[in-house]
Structure formats: C-alpha cells, structure tokens
Amino acid sequence: MSGSGLAVAQATILDALAHQSRISFTGVVVDVEQHVVPTMAAIAHSLVVIAGRLADGTYTKDIADVEMGAQIDAAASVIVRFANRILKEVEDIINAVLAAVRQVVNGALKAALPGIPDLL
Amino acid sequence: MALRNKTAGRRYWRLRTKRSILCFLVAAGVAGCTVQLTAPYNEDIDQEASSLQTNFLRFVANLQMVAGTPQGYYSQHQQQYSDFEASLAIIRMRSEALPGGVPCGHAIEQGKKAARTLSGSMQGEVSTRLSQPGLANASCITILAIIAEDQMERLRSQHQRRCNPTAPPTLCTTLFSSPPIFNIVTNAQSDAPLVSAVSISLNELVGAERDIKPPSGS
Numbered sequence A: 001m002s003g004s005g006l007a008v009a010q011a012t013i014l015d016a017l018a019h020q021s022r023i024s025f026t027g028v029v030v031d032v033e034q035h036v037v038p039t040m041a042a043i044a045h046s047l048v049v050i051a052g053r054l055a056d057g058t059y060t061k062d063i064a065d066v067e068m069g070a071q072i073d074a075a076a077s078v079i080v081r082f083a084n085r086i087l088k089e090v091e092d093i094i095n096a097v098l099a100a101v102r103q104v105v106n107g108a109l110k111a112a113l114p115g116i117p118d119l120l
Numbered sequence B: 001m002a003l004r005n006k007t008a009g010r011r012y013w014r015l016r017t018k019r020s021i022l023c024f025l026v027a028a029g030v031a032g033c034t035v036q037l038t039a040p041y042n043e044d045i046d047q048e049a050s051s052l053q054t055n056f057l058r059f060v061a062n063l064q065m066v067a068g069t070p071q072g073y074y075s076q077h078q079q080q081y082s083d084f085e086a087s088l089a090i091i092r093m094r095s096e097a098l099p100g101g102v103p104c105g106h107a108i109e110q111g112k113k114a115a116r117t118l119s120g121s122m123q124g125e126v127s128t129r130l131s132q133p134g135l136a137n138a139s140c141i142t143i144l145a146i147i148a149e150d151q152m153e154r155l156r157s158q159h160q161r162r163c164n165p166t167a168p169p170t171l172c173t174t175l176f177s178s179p180p181i182f183n184i185v186t187n188a189q190s191d192a193p194l195v196s197a198v199s200i201s202l203n204e205l206v207g208a209e210r211d212i213k214p215p216s217g218s
Helices: A003-055 A061-112 B002-031 B043-066 B078-097 B104-117 B120-130 B140-162 B169-176 B182-186 B193-211
Strands: none
Touching: A003 A061, A003 B193, A061 B104, A061 B120, A061 B140, A061 B193, B043 B078, B043 B169, B043 B193, B078 B140, B104 B140, B140 B169, B140 B193, B169 B193, B182 B193
C-alpha cells in the first residue's frame, strides 16, 4: 500500500471509530439523564417513605430492613443494566473499527489483484 | 557513530511498530472477526421477561384494589408468585446456558459510577451486593435475573406476613399502596417501596435484554 493509501486507510478507520463513538456515547448520556437519574430518584423517595413509616411506628425494624434491602437491589439492578449498556457500546465501537479494517483490506487487495472477489 | 546507531535504531523500531500495527489490522480484517462483550441477545428471554413484567403489573394493579380486604390475603394469590418465580428461574437458566460475552463484573466497576447519584452508605451497600460470590463471573442478564428472583421472594414473604387475617390491614395497604399503578412504575412518588423496587428490577431486566437486541434487518 502506498503512503497516500495508508493515509486514506487510516482516515477510514478513524472515521469509523469517531462516528460509532459519537453515536454510542450520546446514547449513554441520554440514558443516564432520562432513565438512570429518575430511577435513582424513585429509589431515594422510597427510602424516605420507609424511614417515615419506621419513625411513625407503621413498620417494625424487620419490615424496614427487608424494604431497605429491596431498594439496594433495585439500585444494583440499575447499575448492572448500565454496565451491560457500556459493554454493548464498547462492543459496537470495536466492531465498527473491525468493519472499517475489513473495508480497507478488501480495497487494498482489489487494487493489488484486480478481478478477485471480496475475501471478507 | 553512537548517535547514528541510535537514530537508525529508532527508525528500525518505528518501522517495526508500523508493520506490527499493519499486520494486526490486516489479520483482523482477513479473519473477518467481530467481538462479543455482552451475552448474545435471546428472543426467548426477551419475551419471557416482557410477559413477566406485564403480568406482574396487572397483579399489582389488582392488589391495589383489594389490599386490606380478605381478597388481598396472600392465600388468594399464592399461585401467582409460583408463576412469577418459575418465569424468573427459566430466564436465569436460559441466560446461564448462553455462550460468549465477558463477565459483567468487569463492566460493573464502570457502572458503579452511576451510583454517585446515591447517598454515601447506600453506595457502599450496593457495591457489597454486587461483589457477592456467584455474581462476579456471570453475565449481566444472569445477574439481573438473580436480583429479580431475590426481589420477588422478598415481596412474596412480605405479602404472606402482612396480608392475612391476623395482621393489621394497614400493613397490607402500605405494601401495595393505592391506585393508580402508574405512580409505582413511572415517577418518583410511589408509596409502595417494595413493589416499586421489584418493578424497577424487572424493568431493568427487560431493558437490558432490549439494549443488546440487534437492530432489525441486521
């Protein structure tokens, strides 16, 4: 591959990386604002309700402990889903870069050996 | 002489590094590989989890109407808990059987940053929960299924304890609160903390499976 060919290949791969990163991380930011924060706020409200009911005698300590444990698990669920989402976005970015590499390799092989079909 | 050797050495390593990168890229391209960091999407899990969520919300909406009366007693609703827990066991078994993906624990460290919206001690307790044995090497979907199972069992045991002929009716009404069901699922004003927590865990399970669903047409 010539020097200019390498530069084009590098630009193609970088474009793929930048494009997919923008899509992925914009989605994550929106998700945090529209889903994670409101859900955590709901959990915080529940904690206040539990504390109030414990204080006014509606709940025994045992009931409060169980409901408190449920709030911790709810928060853990939010975090695990968020972690899963991050993994998926990183996966999408890596795969976008690999697809760009495939495109570059196919282009280079076609230039070197005209008439052959795509190998990938 | 020494300077010339040093410059030639640097040039050699630069060239070698460039060649290594090029070789890696070509190898990656020629292999046609893709990486899989999450568990693969599974339509059965998606459908089972969605159906469970729908049935659970119907169940709670119904109980909001009858909590504090004999129709709300646990003995009248025992069967539904068996169905919910069976659905969660199916989801967990299917998820555990899926190949691929990296352990969710690796990503959870990053995800914990989301816990910054929680106050001090709660953040520590969430970290402790996620560090429990058995969760470290599981996929995120499996962990969510395990948490949802624990949540459902909590609700079942509280329903049994708080909604029966000998318990004060107020313990049952505070478990399910009053209609509309909308307050429990969509805003931060729920007066039924336990039902709200179960609802959140189920929603995260459904959402996590949807997050890994490939775009239609691909």
